[in-house]
Amino acid sequence: MHNIFIIGFILLANIAAAQQKIDFENYNPPSTLVVTQHLLTRAKFPFIDVHNHQYQMPTMDLNKLTAEMDKLNMRVMVNLSGGSGNQLKESAKNAAQNKPGRFIVFANVDFKNVGEPGWGEKAAKQLLEDVRNGANGLKIFKTLGFSVKDINGNRVPVDDARLDALWEKAAELKIPVLIHTADPKSFWDPLDSTNERWLELIINPNRKRGADNPVPFETLIEEQHKLFKKHRNTTFIAAHFGWYANDLNKLSSMLDELPNVVVEFGAVIAELGRQPKMAKAFFTKYQDRILFGKDSWVPAEYPTYFRVLETADEYFPYHKKYHAYWAMYGMGLPDNILKKLYYKNALRIIPNIDKTGWPE
Numbered sequence: 363m364h365n366i367f368i369i370g371f372i373l374l375a376n377i378a379a380a381q382q383k384i385d386f387e388n389y390n391p392p393s394t395l396v397v398t399q400h401l402l403t404r405a406k407f408p409f410i411d412v413h414n415h416q417y418q419m420p421t422m423d424l425n426k427l428t429a430e431m432d433k434l435n436m437r438v439m440v441n442l443s444g445g446s447g448n449q450l451k452e453s454a455k456n457a458a459q460n461k462p463g464r465f466i467v468f469a470n471v472d473f474k475n476v477g478e479p480g481w482g483e484k485a486a487k488q489l490l491e492d493v494r495n496g497a498n499g500l501k502i503f504k505t506l507g508f509s510v511k512d513i514n515g516n517r518v519p520v521d522d523a524r525l526d527a528l529w530e531k532a533a534e535l536k537i538p539v540l541i542h543t544a545d546p547k548s549f550w551d552p553l554d555s556t557n558e559r560w561l562e563l564i565i566n567p568n569r570k571r572g573a574d575n576p577v578p579f580e581t582l583i584e585e586q587h588k589l590f591k592k593h594r595n596t597t598f599i600a601a602h603f604g605w606y607a608n609d610l611n612k613l614s615s616m617l618d619e620l621p622n623v624v625v626e627f628g629a630v631i632a633e634l635g636r637q638p639k640m641a642k643a644f645f646t647k648y649q650d651r652i653l654f655g656k657d658s659w660v661p662a663e664y665p666t667y668f669r670v671l672e673t674a675d676e677y678f679p680y681h682k683k684y685h686a687y688w689a690m691y692g693m694g695l696p697d698n699i700l701k702k703l704y705y706k707n708a709l710r711i712i713p714n715i716d717k718t719g720w721p722e
Contacts, residue, residue, distance in 0.1 A: 390683055393689075395676075395677055397675070397676045397677060398675065398676075400672075400675055401669075402668040402673070403434075403665055404433060404434050404668070405434060405435040405668050405672075405704060406668070406697070407704045407721055408435050408436070408704065408705060408720065409437065409438075409654050409704035410438040410654060410704065410705050410715065411436055411440060411654060411655060412440045412599065412626050412653045412654065412712065413540070413601060413626050413628035413655030413656060413657050414440060414441055414442065414655075414656060414657070414659055415442055415443040415658070416439070416443060416659065419443075419444070419453040419456060420455075420456055421452070421456070424456065424460050424464070424465070428461050431464070434661060434664050436664075437464070437705070438463070438464060438466060440465075440466045440467075440468060440708075440712065441453065441457075441465055441466070441467050443468075443470065444468050444469050444470060445470050446469050446471070446472060446488060446492055447492070450467065450469050450495055450496065450497055453496075454467045454496025454497065457496075466498050466499070466712060466714070467496055467498065468499040468540065469500050470500075470501055470502075471489075471500070471506075472485075472488075473506065473518065476511075476518050477513040477514060481524060482525060482526060482527030483527050485525070485528045486527040486528050489528060489532065490531060490535065493535050493537060498712055498714045499538045499713075500537060500538070500539045502539060502540070502541040503542055504544065506518065506543070507519065507520040507543050507576075507582045507585060507586075517577070520543055520585035520586050520588075521586070521592060526592075529589070529592075529593040530596070532596050533593065533595040533596040536713060537597075537712075538597040538599050539596060539598050540599040541598055541601060543582050543585070543586040543600075543604075543605075544582040544605055547579045547605065549579075550571050550572070561683075561684045579605075583604070586600075590620045590622065591620065593622075594621075594622050598622060598623045598624070599624050599626055599653065599711070600623055600624070600626075601626060601628060601655070602626075602628055602657075603627050603633070604616065604625060610637075610641065610644045614644065614648070617651060623651075624711060625651065626654065626655030628655035628657035629657040629658070631666060632685060632686035632688075634670060635666075635670040635680065635686075635690035635691055635692070636689070638691040638692060638693045642695065645693065645699060649698075649699045649702050651707070652703055652707065653711070654703050654704055654705075654708070662681070663682075670690060670691075670692055670693060671692070671703065672694070672695065673694060674692045676692075677691065705720055
């Protein structure tokens with residue numbers, strides 16, 4: 363009896379030890395569900411990624427990058443981190459000379475000294491110079507609204523009137539403005555058991571925000587929408603589905619009201635993959651106003667995007683558990699819509715992409 367007690371105690375101790383080693387982040391058992399799978403490694407059609415970042419483009423060797431792009435069937439990459447002035451010029455020059463037709467460069471804005479007399483006109487003049495030097499669009503980072511301050515130390519709202527000349531110049535030059543405002547609303551919500559991005563915020567605590575850091579989510583989004591309404595002649599690309607991929611009815615209302623706005627789904631494919639029926643209806647209705655975007659350059663993550671867009675697969679994992687612990691489902695979009703998402707819409711909206719050689 364004594365030996366049986368000892369053996370039982372050892373078994374319980376081993377089970378307890380094993381349980382202690384498994385936490386939520388590491389508990390990721392393979393599904394026993396047997397369903398049809400289509401493990402894609404490249405897009406069905408050549409595509410344009412409108413949301414990428416290559417900060418070293420002025421000097422980088424583009425051969426390795428384009429070889430990786432070819433494996434994915436990515437024909438054109440839009441580098442949103444082109445900078446301005448000489449940096450922009452060198453980025454565009456490197457791309458044009460060494461890999462013509464494969465890269466499009468967007469300019470960025472230096473928001474230093476907002477509030478000085480003539481700041482807007484000066485910024486507009488710099489944008490004109492950047493476009494002459496090869497920029498085909500303007501990228502606005504989320505620092506506008508978050509951390510950009512004027513000469514008096516005050517936060518510069520996204521729709522600040524002192525920036526109007528910049529948006530008007532973009533309209534005049536017929537270039538789109540891809541703008542990232544705010545972050546997912548969950549980053550502002552309490553960090554407790556009701557926050558579905560709890561794991562992400564625990565792993566990346568710098569992403570957590572309070573209502574006064576610097577303002578609530580709703581304030582930033584309202585400022586962005588006011589900007590869209592004020593400058594209806596400017597084409598805006600709302601990055602990350604405007605952070606409403608989890609509320610497509612809300613996004614639909616915005617698009618209906620603002621015909622000058624289109625969206626791209628960089629970093630939000632997980633939201634679309636968990637609502638395939640509603641997402642497919644949304645993509646069908648707004649098929650002319652959605653662009654393919656990924657955000658970070660991690661080639662191994664693109665297949666998730668292809669699978670959600672192209673297949674009708676069920677219950678497959680996202681590539682980052684901390685970002686999306688739920689299962690994904692494919693929308694199974696038809697070829698005519700896929701072609702618009704992959705390249706036709708971008709060819710229409712972004713100037714100077716080579717239009718030859720694309721499928722009909």
